[in-house]
Amino acid sequence: MLISEFFIMVNQPTLLSSQLFYENRVVEVTLNRVMLGLWKEIETRRKRSASFNCISKDADHHFLLVSEIVGARETEEEDQTNKDGGRKHNVLLYPYAFTVSYTERTKHHCWRCKDIIFHCLDKAQRQQWVQTINNQLSLLSIRPKRLLVYINPYSGKQRGKWIYEQRVAPLFSRASISTDVIVTESANHARDHLKTEVDLKQCDGVVCVGGDGMFSEVVHGLVSRTQSDSRVDQNQPNQDLVPCALRIGIIPAGSTDCICYSTTGTNDPVTSALHIIMGDSQPMDVCSVHHNNTFLRYSVSLLGYGFYGDVLTDSERKRWMGPSRYDFSGLKTFLTHQYYEGTVAFLPAKDNLGNPRDKIKCRTRCHICEQGANNGQLLSGDHVYKMAEENSDEETSGDGVWRVIRGKFLAINAACMSCACPRSPRGLSPYAHLADGTTDLILVRKASRLDFLRHLIRHTNKDDQFDMSFVEVHRVRRFRFAPKHSNVISEVDLSETSGKKICNQVCTAHPNNDTGHSNWNCDGEILPHADIQVSVHCQLIRLFARGVERGTTFDTYTWSVIEGSNLSWQA
Ligand SMILES: CCCCCCCCCCCCC/C=C/[C@@H](O)[C@H](COP(=O)(O)O)NC(C)=O
Ligand SMILES: Nc1ncnc2c1ncn2[C@@H]1O[C@H](COP(=O)(O)OP(=O)(O)O)[C@@H](O)[C@H]1O
Numbered sequence: 188m189l190i191s192e193f194f195i196m197v198n199q200p201t202l203l204s205s206q207l208f209y210e211n212r213v214v215e216v217t218l219n220r221v222m223l224g225l226w227k228e229i230e231t232r233r234k235r236s237a238s239f240n241c242i243s244k245d246a247d248h249h250f251l252l253v254s255e256i257v258g259a260r261e262t263e264e265e266d267q268t269n270k271d272g273g274r275k276h277n278v279l280l281y282p283y284a285f286t287v288s289y290t291e292r293t294k295h296h297c298w299r300c301k302d303i304i305f306h307c308l309d310k311a312q313r314q315q316w317v318q319t320i321n322n323q324l325s326l327l328s329i330r331p332k333r334l335l336v337y338i339n340p341y342s343g344k345q346r347g348k349w350i351y352e353q354r355v356a357p358l359f360s361r362a363s364i365s366t367d368v369i370v371t372e373s374a375n376h377a378r379d380h381l382k383t384e385v386d387l388k389q390c391d392g393v394v395c396v397g398g399d400g401m402f403s404e405v406v407h408g409l410v411s412r413t414q415s416d417s418r419v420d421q422n423q424p425n426q427d428l429v430p431c432a433l434r435i436g437i438i439p440a441g442s443t444d445c446i447c448y449s450t451t452g453t454n455d456p457v458t459s460a461l462h463i464i465m466g467d468s469q470p471m472d473v474c475s476v477h478h479n480n481t482f483l484r485y486s487v488s489l490l491g492y493g494f495y496g497d498v499l500t501d502s503e504r505k506r507w508m509g510p511s512r513y514d515f516s517g518l519k520t521f522l523t524h525q526y527y528e529g530t531v532a533f534l535p536a537k538d539n540l541g542n543p544r545d546k547i548k549c550r551t552r553c554h555i556c557e558q559g560a561n562n563g564q565l566l567s568g569d570h571v572y573k574m575a576e577e578n579s580d581e582e583t584s585g586d587g588v589w590r591v592i593r594g595k596f597l598a599i600n601a602a603c604m605s606c607a608c609p610r611s612p613r614g615l616s617p618y619a620h621l622a623d624g625t626t627d628l629i630l631v632r633k634a635s636r637l638d639f640l641r642h643l644i645r646h647t648n649k650d651d652q653f654d655m656s657f658v659e660v661h662r663v664r665r666f667r668f669a670p671k672h673s674n675v676i677s678e679v680d681l682s683e684t685s686g687k688k689i690c691n692q693v694c695t696a697h698p699n700n701d702t703g704h705s706n707w708n709c710d711g712e713i714l715p716h717a718d719i720q721v722s723v724h725c726q727l728i729r730l731f732a733r734g735v736e737r738g739t740t741f742d743t744y745t746w747s748v749i750e751g752s753n754l755s756w757q758a
């Protein structure tokens with residue numbers, strides 16, 4: 188925080204100011220539109236213990252941003268812990284307590300909800316404080332007030348219900364958020380409910396408790412509902428889709444939790460609940476997947492053919508093993524060492540969106556993602572690319588021209604975001620962006636088992652998994668794939684303007700034959716077709732998240748400490 192920002196903050200008109208008892212001392216507490224605090228010690232009974240997070244133990248001025256307060260509530264007498272005599276004495280003088288809950292950052296992007304208890308002289312003063320704080324919070328229009336919650340009781344280690352009830356619901360209630368909770372009874376329950384039954388105007392957001400598959404259900408429900416309400420045909424691969432109005436929150440309880448991890452920096456239910464309460468907003472790209480001009484599915488994380496498709500196909504039969512099914516099937520698939528022949532055609536992204544190896548990480552308020560959204564507006568969809576494509580006879584080369592690559596691949600992965608998760612903390616494509624309108628297309632060609640193992644291991648450490656002769660990676664807006672024996676892609680509608688030429692190339696490249704092919708892993712779902720067309724839709728949805736923050740230490744959102752007027756801290 189800059190000093191100028193600090194002065195703007197403290198110079199806001201005061202809403203409420205009183206002398207209250209806090210811990211072992213009397214303090215002057217002030218509330219304005221932006222902050223609670225600037226506590227000046229009036230009377231010290233005992234040397235203050237460092238009982239709440241602050242930079243300096245000797246500091247006697249503190250503040251808390253209103254935007255980081257979860258809620259305030261009156262506290263019952265019996266809830267108050269008063270172990271020492273000095274404190275008891277003061278509690279008698281200030282018997283009416285209230286609690287302010289706030290968000291505090293801990294290590295590794297985890298947030299925690301902390302409480303501070305203040306004591307008032309009389310009931311009226313306490314009521315005034317609680318009401319004024321909560322009124323201020325209700326003015327923060329970005330915060331959700333009513334949420335629709337779907338719990339998959341079978342996700343991950345089957346602890347979704349417990350996690351929600353024990354760790355999340357109490358926080359929502361502290362933040363005065365009302366909820367409609369639905370425990371799903373079968374696969375696609377949440378998707379179909381959102382698609383047809385829910386009155387979306389009755390809530391401010393949708394929360395899913397589960398894994399990537401559960402999130403995918405909610406995305407399908409919301410996106411499909413939004414398109415059908417706007418009479419948009421999802422079957423057209425080049426169709427501009429209508430963005431969803433409601434934000435989605437993820438309480439991680441699944442096997443991979445890659446979307447939660449990539450958007451918050453951790454897979455912690457309490458952190459996610461606090462992002463939802465704060466009303467965070469993170470736009471996110473969505474890929475639409477079509478086969479033969481028919482809509483198949485949406486994808487927000489990984490579209491994987493070959494290795495990840497085979498891992499998923501094998502692991503689906505082992506759901507009873509829980510999350511470790513992926514380790515088992517991963518090892519088995521690795522040993523099988525199967526490669527697949529096919530043709531990939533793709534439309535590269537604009538140069539101003541960087542490239543998958545530029546070491547620019549997607550972080551909170553990412554400027555590459557901003558750039559991506561602007562590109563979309565300026566170019567209005569694919570028009571410029573269509574022009575480039577029509578005017579060129581080149582099969583490859585040039586920004587905005589389709590490129591075609593044929594070969595034998597161990598894996599073809601498209602990562603629309605980093606796909607960071609506990610198994611791979613940097614992710615499948617560490618520099619992919621959440622909301623730039625592109626996906627990173629990773630082509631892993633046929634290689635020895637040892638080389639492929641080296642590539643896989645690099646997903647788990649700091650080494651560059653793309654720095655290998657058999658791996659190439661491209662940032663793309665659209666792509667197509669046809670397996671060598673494809674007989675379906677020749678049926679693609681050749682009247683489609685964009686991709687027309689490419690389609691011809693793909694078709695002529697592959698006379699039909701009967702060699703085997705893999706499956707696509709689409710965010711943990713197996714797709715029924717190998718021949719697919721993929722388009723990225725920039726910022727189609729929004730999450731209750733803020734992307735991964737740059738540091739985990741002090742910044743403008745957290746508790747700050749000022750030593751008198753000597754502003755020794757800056758973030
Ligand atoms: C020899 C060591 C090899 C380690 C390789 C580790 C790479 C891990 C990269 C994982 C990227 C996961 C992307 C997310 C996929 C999810 O959508 C999907 C479904 O997740 P869900 O079951 O719904 O939680 N999970 C998987 C494993 O396919
Ligand atoms: N009540 C239910 N019974 C069975 N399957 C369900 C239920 N609710 C959701 N599902 C499905 O379970 C699958 C896995 O869910 P997910 O939450 O991703 O868990 P995991 O991360 O363990 O795979 C998803 O495809 C989802 O559609």
Ligand SMILES: [Ca+2]
Pocket residue numbers: 472602603604619620621622623624625626
């Ligand atoms: Ca992206």
